[in-house]
Amino acid sequence: MEQLLLHLRNLGFTEMESKIMVELAAKGQASGYEVAKQLGVSRSNVYAALQRLTQQGYVRCGEGEPARYSVLNPDELALMISGRVQASLHFVESEMPRGGPVSPSFYNLEGERNVLGTLVRQLNTAKREIVVDVWREEASLLRNELEQAELRGVKLLWAFDGGNAGPIPYPAWPPLNGSAARKDGRKFSFVIDRSWCMLGMRYEDGSVQAVVTEHPVLVELLLNHFTQEMVLFELEQDMGPELERRYGERYGNIYRKYVMHDLDENPEENAE
Known part of the structure; x- marks a missing residue:
């Protein structure tokens, strides 16, 4: 009722x-x-x-x-x-007035209904290409729209997390202010026709947050991130044993060189 x-x-x-x-x-x-x-x-x-x-x-x-x-x-x-x-x-x-060009901006979305609704509308208008970097659970929620896009001739480029194969997971950078970061979520990103993108997180409690923009800088960053993930994945598939022998499992030794510890932990050491 x-x-x-x-x-x-x-x-x-x-x-x-x-x-x-x-x-x-x-x-x-x-x-x-x-x-x-x-x-x-x-x-x-x-x-x-x-x-x-x-x-x-x-x-x-x-x-x-x-x-x-x-x-x-x-x-x-x-x-x-x-x-x-x-x-x-x-x-x-x-009859709706059509104004001049609008500068690219960012806007936030909260709630699974709002995020999925926005994604569905955008996926249904995709004309040439959809780049998807997502966990399998989230991809399953949009299976119909993605299949329909492929039937229209739209090229789909995939990167999956949460399975036995897929991109190498990146470590989380610790917060600078010492506050605990939420780690119970799964990141996802979509880039559509290289002009629209969404970057978000779906948490285990069911809450969803996302940022949407047509700003070319973020679009380019997400596309570059996707490319780097897939290149690293292919390198691991081709040279896995040698890379693991030299650098450690999942490139842990390399990660530790660049992902800094919390700056508040050792202020004297950081000051040096």
């Missing part, structure tokens, strides 16, 4: 209108008094909402005293709403 009411509100109906429509659909037909009594709300509010719904054509008012109301059947209702939504979308698309 709550999901149905939520979707009706998403389509532009008020909470009162949504509840009335669901109640009428369940009863078949009812008077305004009966609806108000069932919902536990004032009759004046119910009659005002019924009048709006009747004028818009979603509800029919029968003859008699008291008047009895009924909502369109689901097929008719969906068809009417769809037609009006499409008409409004076409009008907005054609």
Whole structure:
């Protein structure tokens, strides 16, 4: 019930209108008094909402005293709403003012629904190339959109984490202020048509955060990072035993040269 009411509100109906429509659909037909009594709300509010719904054509008012109301059947209702939504979308698309160029900016997204919704919309508009650096669990959430992109002829370049094969995981840099960093998440990044990118983290508690931008600097950084990951992966596959003999497993010795310890741990040593 709550999901149905939520979707009706998403389509532009008020909470009162949504509840009335669901109640009428369940009863078949009812008077305004009966609806108000069932919902536990004032009759004046119910009659005002019924009048709006009747004028818009979603509800029919029968003859008699008291008047009895009924909502369109689901097929008719969906068809009417769809037609009006499409008409409004076409009008907005054609009449919305188109301003000058907008400077690239960064914006943040929070919540799995917002992040996945943004990704789905962008993946569906990809024309030439999608570069994906993601864990398999996250890739599975977008499987349909990625498959559809390939069917359209879009080139997909993949880097997977979280499996037996894939890019070499990079170590996390410790925070400078001594505060503990969240380590229970999985990073992901997407670059679409070399002009749009998303970089984010999905945590084990279900929360998701991401940064989205069309700024060419971050796009280039993510593409370079992807290239370096894949080059290192191929080198490890071809020369794994020799690299491990010289540098240690997963290049640990090399990492330690560049990934500094927390600067607050040994201030005197760092000062030197």
